Amino acid sequence: MQENVTQDPEERQRDASASGAPAVPSTRDGQVQTQALEAKGQKATGERKPIFGLEKVGVAYGGVPAVREVDFPIYQHQITALIGPSGCGKSTLIRCLNRMNDLIPAAKVTGKVNYHGEDLYGSDVDPVQVRKRIGMVFQKPNPFPKSIYDNIAFGPRVLGQKGDMDEIVESALRRGALWDEVKDRLKTNAFGMSGGQQQRLCIARALATDPDVILMDEPCSALDPISTGRIEDLMLELRENYSIVIVTHNMQQAARVSNMTAFFTVELDEDEKHRTGRVVEYDDTEKIFTNPSDDRTEAYVTGKVG
């Protein structure tokens, strides 16, 4: 698979293996935090397996391009962050990865999205089957108006999963780091939970169907810092078994949890009519936040713009 990134792959891998414990400033407590970065480590630095290959991917809504010419691989068992200013198409792009854009009639995807080497948009691919393998967590927690138990059980039930539903629910809630908080009130309505709990419920709900990839579209933007911290810890745990792609407006969050970061920007089109998102730089998170190749990335991650 061809990678079209701003840096050649060999060089990037050398960089990655060289950086042991990079010190990226985090402003969470106003002090430098290296802990999170150390903890997340680089798994199998030398050999990353791509799970998604994006080739010249573009999305247009009713003929107006929202994002175009996205070209990069997304690796297995890593957290890949998509960052950039509002309107740069990062949410639009993440919705291509599980064909959620199909639900918007006006949206049209061009280019190629490969998943394990298969074209996700191939004519014989059923988007429902795609979404079984690639789960998604949304910006605003969206529990169903049902009990906690039924929220988790919904996915396995509609997919016709066999097995003891109680076990499936418990296992998903444990993986979602929610079991201890809710085990005594599984039958109560999920709307009675706090926002942070609701979002972890949505993550657990996605885990219950045993997906391969979890897409997260600004999962913490509606949450307070403590809930955000818990979800970030959860993401780092989940990385062991799942591949995660996260859209975030919070640069510290991208720096804290992700292995790879893609920086998007908005540009006026040639005819200066539409604003379209493009990828400026895609690289190891350390590189993006400490020594980006592009001036625009540097200006954004250091807070000069955006």
Added chain:
Amino acid sequence: MSVAEAGVTRKAVERTTRGQQVRELGFRAALLFSLSFGFLALAVLLIDVILDGASLISYDFLTRFPSQIFPERSGISSALQGTLYLMVLTAVFIVPVGLATAVYLEEYADRERWWNQLVEVNIQNLAAVPSIVYGILGLTFIVRGALDLGAVLLAGALTLGLLVLPVVIVVAREAIRAVPSSIREGSMALGATQWQTIWKQTLPGALPGIATGVILALSRAIGETAPLILVGAIAFVPFNPDPNPAEGQYSAIPITILSSVSNPDRDVQALASGAIIVLLAILLVMNAGAVYLRNRYEQKW
């Protein structure tokens, strides 16, 4: 004359002027006056009907058959049962058809397509068509013509169903639209099909609103008189409706009311008041049910 012109120093808080107070009072009086119109009219109607008809209400009144010869021994059994049977059949007809139409228009129809736009405009306009037109439609296509059912209860129920179908569709669409798209997305993102999402998420979420709409539609249908006259409901039916809705003659309370008030005999006219009370009682129960459903099951998103 403004404060500044008069050269007076501005106070921190201006006092209300006499003129403002008067205007405020006048405005309120106008609102109350308008309100009293509707309220008084309803109160007078109710009191008048209850004074005339309350003495008639008894078990016998509900179980006896109408009689022009002995109005004092008359009852509305056939009309009451006819009305209830009509409502049940109308509901059986409009719930599936109205729901399916609403689901199609909200979840499947591509609004860009001209035929879907045509359907939408049609439904909105159908809701405003006078009921007598539906009566003629029922007479032409259901009683005679294509279906040729004859002047039977089923024909009346189908006609009333057609009449209130636009209302059901509009209300059901609103209820479906009120289910946030985040619920649909959440369901689809788990790998549920569109049909599973509609059946297990959207419709349950919309159900309280849909049920309320169906009840309100039925409470419109229950009072309709004109279309029933056209499709052949009869005023004096000395027997209860046949269990088979495609057999036999039938009556309905609005028909009884109309024929009673137009009868020259004052005793027969009094029957109308009794029938009105029964009709209002049924309406009240139905609307109370709608309010209860809405308060009890309505989903706050």
